[in-house]
Amino acid sequence: MSVITFIKVWIKDILSIDSKVATPALKVMVKEDNFLNRQIADYFNVLNVHKGILVLLGKRTVKTSRYGTRFVMMAVPTPENVITGIIGKIKTVNRGTRAKEIIDACALSTTPAVLPATIVTYRAHLATFTAAVGAAKKAAWKTVYNDLKALLFAFQIAGNADQPNCITILEGGKFRIKGVSSRQKQVFELKHGVDSGTIDLIGDTIKKRCLHDWWISHDLGLTYVRLDPTNESETQVTGLTKGLTIYFRHQYITPRGKPNGVLETLFITVN
Secondary structure, three states: OOOOHHHHHHHHHHOOOOOOOOOOOOOEEEEEEEHHHHHHHHHHHHHOHOEEEEEEEEEEEEEEEEOOOOEEEOOOOOOOOOEEEEEEOOHHHHHHHHHHHHHHHHHHOOOOOOHHHHHHHHHHHHHHHOOOOHHHHHHHHHEEEEHHEEEEEEEHHHHHHHHHHHHHHHHOOEHHHHHHHOOOOEEEEEEOOOOOEEEEEOOOOOOOOOEEEEEEEOOOOOOOOOOEEEEOOEEOOOOOOOOOOEEEEEEEOOOOOOOOOOOOEEEEEEE
């Protein structure tokens, strides 16, 4: 079996939950994990899956045998832009509030739509938890937390089926985003503003004084225009067209230029 054939079978297996992606006609491109190839992966994997092309990135290792033969080996690649929702850590005193926030948001969701009977059951479990004390309260929380995980699962499936809107779908259920890539941790986030067409950009903070550099792309990440830099770790973009997918980049720059933060990219569909 050829390497590419093996990868196609492997991809079909791990993505079999999404019939739109797992197709025998899928064309697979395996590339080295570097900046340029990540941009290619962003373009094909997220916004052009209808082309039937999936770009996989892997680490490349070059070895030389005792006889001088050189081997190029690729580590098992992973699909780019895997967006994962999480419930997040919840302090004991905030369990009831956080659970209610998620259940209420999921009750209003249309993508995915949660059955009213399910919401009624989950609210009853939450009421039991709220009224319980001692050991009973601990047991009741396990039930509530299982309910939250079931809701997260439904929203994650919906997000996987609509990758460009995955973050919006997960945030619609008040879930948090673990990351936007399997290779990097998320160091800044995007949120919909109060007004339509408005996006809030929130960068990571560091102890030292730094400048926050922001960039925007209206053409699916192909070209970027620099926004006004800020000393604060937050900025806002207004006047965006509803329904468009906009890419943003962020990097913090220290006074001497070293060490600067990693240049990170996120995208969001405007509400």
